[in-house]
Amino acid sequence: AVGEACTELKREYDQCFNRWFAEKFLKGESAGDPCGQLFKRYQLCVQKAIKEKDIPIEGLEFMGPSKGKTENSS
Amino acid sequence: YRHPWDTVIKAAMRKYPNPMNPCVVGVDVLDRSLDNQGRLHSHRLLSTEWGLPSIVKAILGTSRTLTYIEEHSVVDPVKKKMELCSTNITLTNLVSVDERLVYTPHPENPEKTVLTQEAIITVKGISLSSYLESLMASTISSNARKGRDALEWVISKLNTELEELKSTREGMKPAMAAASTEK
Numbered sequence: 694a695v696g697e698a699c700t701e702l703k704r705e706y707d708q709c710f711n712r713w714f715a716e717k718f719l720k721g722e723s724a725g726d727p728c729g730q731l732f733k734r735y736q737l738c739v740q741k742a743i744k745e746k747d748i749p750i751e752g753l754e755f756m757g758p759s760k761g762k763t764e765n766s767s
Numbered sequence: 768y769r770h771p772w773d774t775v776i777k778a779a780m781r782k783y784p785n786p787m788n789p790c791v792v793g794v795d796v797l798d799r800s801l802d803n804q805g806r807l808h809s810h811r812l813l814s815t816e817w818g819l820p821s822i823v824k825a826i827l828g829t830s831r832t833l834t835y836i837e838e839h840s841v842v843d844p845v846k847k848k849m850e851l852c853s854t855n856i857t858l859t860n861l862v863s864v865d866e867r868l869v870y871t872p873h874p875e876n877p878e879k880t881v882l883t884q885e886a887i888i889t890v891k892g893i894s895l896s897s898y899l900e901s902l903m904a905s906t907i908s909s910n911a912r913k914g915r916d917a918l919e920w921v922i923s924k925l926n927t928e929l930e931e932l933k934s935t936r937e938g939m940k941p942a943m944a945a946a947s948t949e950k
Contacts, residue, residue, distance in 0.1 A: 695795045695812060703795065715777050718807060719844050739795050748835055749856050
């Protein structure tokens, strides 16, 4: 992972994603991505690391401070 | 590949790290979304350590060998097509490597998958351009070979994990068996 701090978050997200990808998405059931929250946490960490390391990625939207945690995932 | 498309795509998503591409030291997902046709778009960042020969490093005038690559992929589970496009985002003042990979089921045999791979290398403004071009071209073609080996490796690893899962479920021995032999 780009930042060492993000490795654990990435691992958790990857596990969730790989399961969903293999068991749902490829079989044609793409509705209901269960990994939304995990991804958001992991993404925040990665975006911070990218900014710190000055990696030139265009068009990356930085998520501002979240208004509050929503219980239900989309 | 002598594997069905689903198998290859699952492996392709989990390609790194693997022993054949030791240069790829990090993979991060920058963004991921489903479009209105049900295709999965992923935007990823790959970190690579080139291990450039020191003379090349001296010419490039950099001791930094960590290169970043941006990769966009689209997986269409209905049409069974996965397309990946990647380009380097560092060292761009020297060289651009744009790669495109497309995985589709074999048109005659659904148990096989076809990979089409192309790379465009552009070297900018260095007198050693032809040397660098051929170095890059041979690295890329040997990486393409390694990439295929890497996927085979990931596929067999995934199969082993599945086998292990099955056998632990079937062969659960009571924990007391070992303890009861002592008296």
